[in-house]
Amino acid sequence: MRELTYAEAIREALSEEMRRDDSVVFLGEDIGVYGGAFGVSRGMLEEFGPVRVRDTPISETAIVGCGVGAAMSGLRPVVEIMFSDFVAVAMDQIVNQAAKARFQFGGQFSVPMVIRTPSGSGTGAAEQHSQSLEAWFVHTPGIKVVTPSTPADAKGMLTTAIRDPNPVLFLEQKLLYRVKGEVPEGEYTIPFGKASVRREGRDVAVITYGRMVQRCLEAADAVAREGIEAEVVDLRSLAPLDRDAIVASAKKCGRVLIVHEACTTGGVGGEIAAIIADSEAFFWLDAPIRRLGGLDSPIPYNRTLEDTVVPRTAGIADALRGLARKGASWPRA
Amino acid sequence: MRELTYAEAIREALSEEMRRDDSVVFLGEDIGVYGGAFGVSRGMLEEFGPVRVRDTPISETAIVGCGVGAAMSGLRPVVEIMFSDFVAVAMDQIVNQAAKARFQFGGQFSVPMVIRTPSGSGTGAAEQHSQSLEAWFVHTPGIKVVTPSTPADAKGMLTTAIRDPNPVLFLEQKLLYRVKGEVPEGEYTIPFGKASVRREGRDVAVITYGRMVQRCLEAADAVAREGIEAEVVDLRSLAPLDRDAIVASAKKCGRVLIVHEACTTGGVGGEIAAIIADSEAFFWLDAPIRRLGGLDSPIPYNRTLEDTVVPRTAGIADALRGLARKGASWPRA
Amino acid sequence: MGIPAAKLKELFLKMSQTRHFEETAARLFTEGKVHGTAHFCIGEEATGVGVCSALAPEDLIAQTHRGHNQAIGKGMRLDRMMAEFLGKETGYCHGRGGCMHIADSSVGSLGANGIVGGGIPIAVGAAFAQQYRKLDAITVCFFGDGATNEGAFHEALNLASVWKLPILFVCVNNYYAMSTPLNRHMNISDIAVRAQSYGIRGKSLDGNDVISVYEATLEAKEYVRREGPMLLVLNTYRYMGHSKSDPQNYRTKEEVESWKKRDPLVLFRDRLLRDGICSAEELDALDGQALRDVAAAVEYAESSPEPRTDEVLRDVLAE
Amino acid sequence: MGIPAAKLKELFLKMSQTRHFEETAARLFTEGKVHGTAHFCIGEEATGVGVCSALAPEDLIAQTHRGHNQAIGKGMRLDRMMAEFLGKETGYCHGRGGCMHIADSSVGSLGANGIVGGGIPIAVGAAFAQQYRKLDAITVCFFGDGATNEGAFHEALNLASVWKLPILFVCVNNYYAMSTPLNRHMNISDIAVRAQSYGIRGKSLDGNDVISVYEATLEAKEYVRREGPMLLVLNTYRYMGHSKSDPQNYRTKEEVESWKKRDPLVLFRDRLLRDGICSAEELDALDGQALRDVAAAVEYAESSPEPRTDEVLRDVLAE
Ligand SMILES: Cc1ncc(C[n+]2csc(CCOP(=O)(O)OP(=O)(O)O)c2C)c(N)n1
Numbered sequence A, B: 001m002r003e004l005t006y007a008e009a010i011r012e013a014l015s016e017e018m019r020r021d022d023s024v025v026f027l028g029e030d031i032g033v034y035g036g037a038f039g040v041s042r043g044m045l046e047e048f049g050p051v052r053v054r055d056t057p058i059s060e061t062a063i064v065g066c067g068v069g070a071a072m073s074g075l076r077p078v079v080e081i082m083f084s085d086f087v088a089v090a091m092d093q094i095v096n097q098a099a100k101a102r103f104q105f106g107g108q109f110s111v112p113m114v115i116r117t118p119s120g121s122g123t124g125a126a127e128q129h130s131q132s133l134e135a136w137f138v139h140t141p142g143i144k145v146v147t148p149s150t151p152a153d154a155k156g157m158l159t160t161a162i163r164d165p166n167p168v169l170f171l172e173q174k175l176l177y178r179v180k181g182e183v184p185e186g187e188y189t190i191p192f193g194k195a196s197v198r199r200e201g202r203d204v205a206v207i208t209y210g211r212m213v214q215r216c217l218e219a220a221d222a223v224a225r226e227g228i229e230a231e232v233v234d235l236r237s238l239a240p241l242d243r244d245a246i247v248a249s250a251k252k253c254g255r256v257l258i259v260h261e262a263c264t265t266g267g268v269g270g271e272i273a274a275i276i277a278d279s280e281a282f283f284w285l286d287a288p289i290r291r292l293g294g295l296d297s298p299i300p301y302n303r304t305l306e307d308t309v310v311p312r313t314a315g316i317a318d319a320l321r322g323l324a325r326k327g328a329s330w331p332r333a
Numbered sequence C, D: 001m002g003i004p005a006a007k008l009k010e011l012f013l014k015m016s017q018t019r020h021f022e023e024t025a026a027r028l029f030t031e032g033k034v035h036g037t038a039h040f041c042i043g044e045e046a047t048g049v050g051v052c053s054a055l056a057p058e059d060l061i062a063q064t065h066r067g068h069n070q071a072i073g074k075g076m077r078l079d080r081m082m083a084e085f086l087g088k089e090t091g092y093c094h095g096r097g098g099c100m101h102i103a104d105s106s107v108g109s110l111g112a113n114g115i116v117g118g119g120i121p122i123a124v125g126a127a128f129a130q131q132y133r134k135l136d137a138i139t140v141c142f143f144g145d146g147a148t149n150e151g152a153f154h155e156a157l158n159l160a161s162v163w164k165l166p167i168l169f170v171c172v173n174n175y176y177a178m179s180t181p182l183n184r185h186m187n188i189s190d191i192a193v194r195a196q197s198y199g200i201r202g203k204s205l206d207g208n209d210v211i212s213v214y215e216a217t218l219e220a221k222e223y224v225r226r227e228g229p230m231l232l233v234l235n236t237y238r239y240m241g242h243s244k245s246d247p248q249n250y251r252t253k254e255e256v257e258s259w260k261k262r263d264p265l266v267l268f269r270d271r272l273l274r275d276g277i278c279s280a281e282e283l284d285a286l287d288g289q290a291l292r293d294v295a296a297a298v299e300y301a302e303s304s305p306e307p308r309t310d311e312v313l314r315d316v317l318a319e
């Protein structure tokens, strides 16, 4: 199959949907001639013109709010927020408006809007341009949250997102934009709420998503040489969350490592741990549930410091070794 | 000891600090002659005058931002946001500015600002005036989060908050404003990060905070008549979180129920469950860790519906019974 | 005055309905029949009714928390409004929203908003959809004087201007944001000045004179369709407290009384009599009808079923 | 021109330092020595240098992401700036912030901000503290043309006006917000018009003429101290891309070249020569000094230690 980068896959999905459905419009800062801060929409202005590919002033509240109103009026806006950190500027429109409009108006309106935004650290862009904020929205009823980890998923899940009648926060993994992978031609959708087991194993269940999937797979390969077989589950969407896949993998392996880039405390990892600890998998656990998230710190500028605050392959491998080690469990017995 | 309402206790703490330290200033919408939407600051304009008790325009971003700048310049602003839902309007200033200023400037500034705001449902004020949003901020390094459940705590913890060199989100429990309790006279502080065991027990550890503390105590009383002794732990502050108290109580009881008003998914309950499941308490658990949070729904207007979406005493008692029931655990063995 | 008599009577009826609706709602509060809050627009009836009565069914409105006049002006049903106020399943939002979130997509209401200024960007989005679809309709966005200090106001007006959207921004200036008087929340006295920041037209007028409001809206509608956004400021006054729990210690009784001398309903009644459009009997009959409509709405609402608790999660997400 | 010769030379030196600092920083980028991004102000030197050189040490500034001229104008050290750019422990923020978050509390800089418009409310808070403490000092808040479309701008200017705070708002208008030209992000051509919404004074001037910028600031400072906020718009142009990764496909080379004909450094040099303030040799000497200062800064930065990873959590919270 042909290969595309993650960024190209996103552009392809958005372009296909815009060709298919003229109610799809695309709004954001510098998405037109500039092609977006990360070049995702390069060439789209030329194909779709300035009426459908709309540069906006720097006004995140108005941009998202405009998306909400347009969606309530029957369009399917795709809104780009240049860095996911800037969702904070539009938080009211996302949480109090988009996510609540349907419910508070008794189902009279739906809000089929997608907010696309690049998430995560690793580019030396420091505290205000590097956060992983998915947990806020997983805690917000009324909005879906998606974190594709491959070009193929990025394409299929963006298509799903655009066709979804609800607001969807589509968190693009900044450091994956240039990563290549096989991507089917033509339109296809990937359902939300279905995790993908990226690697089968029986010793430790690694539950992860987004850019950390790759690092978990690398760590799993590293420890496989030592006889530890980790299973790597890529959640793909965080709301809805694939509870069954989480529980099944935890039950199968009896040991669980949860990995994400976002700060550990209050992160989605807590939700995952809680699901397992309150499920039938609990009875099959052979060791405490381990979380390996980012340090509870803003993202620093200096490259080495920046690397220090998010989980690295070596750290994940160490955690796997610690979990798999015999005797780690049941000192009580 | 004399009794004060929760609202009076807050007013007393703020007034005492303003008398003691003239760098404490108080900003917010309608806090002056109106006395605040919930009457918390009634009479303060008269005592402290309009220079220190400042009504603002309806501009949450500017209000919080002004607090950040004033704090960076050596004042100790206390900022009121009329309903905690409106933090969404000021999210950038809270998360990207207040919580990061110290770190990103390499420690050159501190931000001794308190954001006081009423949190929670129960007043029929519907979707945009009833949320419990503490989880967002527990996931934000650089800001502390406090949820006092009694008048005495409200006073002592607000004093601590005002004296703290960091931004503190002080989440007042709307439905507790009129609840009375004993409150010591004069200044005192209550440290953050120290939970309080409100009721001792040995069968089930109930970990909770804020307004749910009262309901958990009621539920504990109800099941005590049936021979179930629940221990009720009031976390008091969520960032920092009293990890030791959580683990100790879980270890002691072997069964854990986590209760909060906020939506279950992505809530602070996940963090608590994850802490337990990754601690030595894990080895002492006799049953899965149960969470009882609000339904994953916006808060509806209708009173009965509103009551339906947050945990009630009867539901908490049922969960306690379910957890304590013999045979509920270890079907695997 | 080239307004047809039927339209004038419609304006009078809607204003009376608004006044009676709110007086009744306030009474239901006092009787403890309502859990929640409400923001009444008594004294401001001419604004929402005047503007919305000048619109076509396909025009859209975005309402405020103080918007019963806007809702009734646009043709919403009193019975379903009252049912929503009482939190009933037959209410517009099936009891989920209450009067702070009243909406009726069938008459072009995008709903009221509980976040001050929060509805302004949404209205811009609706106008964007109208422009994109090349519709002839416009969107009218209501907000208060206090709301013009929110960042959302600024961003939304600028965006609408840059894109030349068919939107009429209507500021209902009642000189107070809760307890804070205009001159303590902004440093200008004519809010229409704010239009200049966006290069759009701004105009202020007497919001208690329903005829000028109606006529200004008709004119503005044509302008907006051709030229893009405009800001209309309607100066008026609210008689009641900000919400049910307002001590009203921030203004004098005299100030309130002086505004009551220019009561929009009385002004309009006098005008209709003076111009010989209606007789006193006709006006009394319209008022009586309004009263009966409200009574029927209460009956409908009170006899309506409560929402079912097992359906509470119904509209969190669309299928 | 009543400006002392020493001051004029200081202005020239700081502008040269800014230019050389950024040209050198850009080269370090190309050499792969920097991880991250940077926003250069080459072409805009007269704005930040002109304004900040008119301030007293106790006056405060809030900077933008494009603020090396502001930093150098206010007296920040080149070596610690360069060290921050390279992420070193000796940098102003100990390598935590990079040049988007450069700050120096010792010279009155409240820091640069990575959120467009995010620093404006913070500057208002600093001015509030000055007023509250009855200090004589003022706060100067920098932002770009694009930033004036953020809600934060609007709220902050309104609040400052209502409270009559001693703050000078300085809009560095370089006619672009990233790739978006002014006439496509707002519908007015003179940004100073926006002052009217807040009932404050607004004034636009040539931002490439450092002498008018300096003099206007001196005057504005007195005004602001007495009367409260003012908005000063400095019209200028950036030569380089928005940030390191800018394709610059949104403007023509001719446009850039035409602005270069009014280069602020050349303009100022010509003026100094024409007015007989400095000889060509003196100016060359100042420029040479600037070059040496920057070279020394690079040496300092390159030889400085990296931050220790075990101290990364040091400043998350104050003790
Ligand atoms: C973002 C936000 N801030 C504050 C409030 C609380 N609040 C509700 S209405 C109101 C006053 C609004 O004033 P104005 O816009 O003039 O409208 P009015 O109530 O006078 O009709 C306030 C402060 C809110 N609902 N939302």
Ligand SMILES: Cc1ncc(C[n+]2csc(CCOP(=O)(O)OP(=O)(O)O)c2C)c(N)n1
Binding pocket: A029, A058, A060, A082, A086, A089, D039, D065, D066, D114, D115, D116, D117, D143, D144, D145, D146, D147, D148, D174, D176, D177, D178, D242
């Ligand atoms: C809230 C927010 N939105 C968008 C950005 C991305 N961004 C950084 S600088 C910039 C352009 C700013 O334009 P202007 O204010 O004119 O300043 P200039 O860059 O021209 O100096 C943009 C869009 C940001 N950093 N913050």
Ligand SMILES: [Mg+2]
Binding pocket: C144, C145, C146, C172, C173, C174, C175, C176, C177, C178
């Ligand atoms: Mg008002």
Ligand SMILES: [Mg+2]
Binding pocket: D144, D145, D146, D172, D173, D174, D175, D176, D177, D178
């Ligand atoms: Mg610019």
